[in-house]
């Protein structure tokens with residue numbers, strides 16, 4: 001079985017982990033923590049480590065054995081609150097932040113810390129960020145807010161100034177490959193990182209053989225246009241296009257309609273949209 005990726009076994013996150021441990025030992029655990037990461041470098045995993053470190057009450061935290069750690073590991077800790085964009089919108093809305101703020105003023109369920117993870121934090125609009133500011137300015141004791149963002153300059157300075165900032169940088173290629181081999185065994189990991197970009201935590205999800213077959217087929221058959229579909233993350237396909245010289249022909253809707261009011265929100269509009277996109281995508285070449 002493949003072990004779940006954890007910040008603890010990614011050597012390039014060791015300095016940040018050490019800094020968090022020292023802060024906890026000195027009883028100076030931050031109320032606001034900003035993890036400034038790069039795509040797939042492990043910022044989210046570091047955020048989860050930071051959350052568990054705040055929730056676990058044992059001297060050797062995060063111990064992995066206590067009730068807090070077990071509930072956290074099972075994604076059932078009542079005092080760990082996650083805020084992410086609502087599915088299609090790609091935005092964290094002010095209502096979500098208000099709801100979070102209401103929970104943060106209450107005493108924790110378990111009598112220990114309360115931790116909120118907001119990711120990606122830059123997907124908060126201005127109203128949402130303002131609503132969050134109140135929780136950062138007047139926090140209840142033992143509250144930690146963890147913000148993860150690859151683009152913290154999009155956050156208001158008033159929020160940034162109240163957070164301890166930890167930078168997570170993409171490791172050197174050799175370190176990524178060694179880490180991937182340790183998790184998933186030998187494979188053409190350098191090629192996978194070429195295609196996906198140097199993003200080890202994303203490469204961990206990839207099937208290198210499948211990716212190699214796909215790029216080989218695109219090159220051999222001289223395929224010029226690739227089409228995205230509505231429910232997958234476009235980034236991997238954009239990287240495949242870059243690697244093979246094919247172009248992205250557009251987005252097709254097959255598995256799901258677009259948002260209401262969007263370009264393919266009924267089946268009839270979907271059919272018309274897909275035919276037009278296919279035609280335009282192939283004509284481009």
Ligand SMILES: [Zn+2]
Pocket residue numbers: 056057058061062063064065066067068069070
């Ligand atoms: Zn524990």
